[in-house]
Amino acid sequence: MALTGLFLCTFLVGHLAGNLQLVFSTGEEGKRAFNEYAYFMAHNPAIKLLSYVTYISILFHIVDGFMLTIQNKKARPVGYAYNKPGANSSMASRNMAVLGTLILVFLATHMANFWWKAKVSEDKFPLHVKEISFQQGNEMTGQVQKQTIKLYLTTAGNYVPVDGFIVKNKTELYEAQLNAQKVDLKMGEGYKDLHSLVFAFFGHDKTKQGFPINDLALAGLIFYVISMLVLGFHLWHGFSSAFQSLGVNHPTYTSWIKKLGYGFAILVPGLFALIPIVIFITK
Numbered sequence: 001m002a003l004t005g006l007f008l009c010t011f012l013v014g015h016l017a018g019n020l021q022l023v024f025s026t027g028e029e030g031k032r033a034f035n036e037y038a039y040f041m042a043h044n045p046a047i048k049l050l051s052y053v054t055y056i057s058i059l060f061h062i063v064d065g066f067m068l069t070i071q072n073k074k075a076r077p078v079g080y081a082y083n084k085p086g087a088n089s090s091m092a093s094r095n096m097a098v099l100g101t102l103i104l105v106f107l108a109t110h111m112a113n114f115w116w117k118a119k120v121s122e123d124k125f126p127l128h129v130k131e132i133s134f135q136q137g138n139e140m141t142g143q144v145q146k147q148t149i150k151l152y153l154t155t156a157g158n159y160v161p162v163d164g165f166i167v168k169n170k171t172e173l174y175e176a177q178l179n180a181q182k183v184d185l186k187m188g189e190g191y192k193d194l195h196s197l198v199f200a201f202f203g204h205d206k207t208k209q210g211f212p213i214n215d216l217a218l219a220g221l222i223f224y225v226i227s228m229l230v231l232g233f234h235l236w237h238g239f240s241s242a243f244q245s246l247g248v249n250h251p252t253y254t255s256w257i258k259k260l261g262y263g264f265a266i267l268v269p270g271l272f273a274l275i276p277i278v279i280f281i282t283k
């Protein structure tokens, strides 16, 4: 539990750093920067491997947690006659299983809303597609026709209508399209617009009047903020407890590890919660 828990803490730091770009990078450039980052994370082999370690760690952490809770219940099927738990344990430490289960509920919805759409359901996902119109002349008839084609924006910020061919202006675009027709090449793949996905999820419709009580984005915001509170409580005990389980017990260091754990438990979930709050208010 300790090893997987600490590994998941490092995942949280990385995930947070990446997602904070949603708040700090603004405009079209910011959008592209975030999508490029997401593309890199999804395609880099080392990061892919790290992703699998994350999935396995989550699974082990959950299974271990359930088994530990069952063992503890079996070890003392009848409760203490006199029980004053607050005297020597924190509320968080006594409710780790409940907090963990709530985080599991959060993770299930989070994966369904973001991970599934980003990684699995290709078809319904909004790709970063741009439509470009240009004039096309017909040499035989002398007529000029307006053409519109769809292009995928690459991570480098170029439009790719043909595999391996990068377009810099409209003439090249037109030639590329003609070449594509001649040799029947497929359109190159661009990146998925994860930025728009997250903003569509948390951004509330400002055109609606009054308190947005029926706004799904508000429900999403409240759910995320409460889930981050739960995560904070889980980490409040879990962070330093992991070091203790690994045998790190020292008169000086232990008090510092506890302080570090409390800081981590406030800062990381706090900043995670800030992301939907900022998107909800500003979008």
Ligand code: HEM
Pocket: 015, 019, 038, 041, 051, 054, 103, 107, 110, 114, 115, 118, 194, 198, 224, 231, 272, 273, 275, 276
């Ligand atoms: C507001 C905060 C958050 C946002 C905007 C966010 C956004 C995203 C997005 C867009 C993805 C899919 C793309 C990808 O796989 O990289 C994702 C995946 C994921 N998120 Fe989050 N996330 C947030 C908070 C969290 C928290 C607090 C946790 C854990 C408790 C978490 C756990 C995960 C996991 C495990 C994945 C799958 C990662 C992978 O495939 O490697 N996320 N998140």
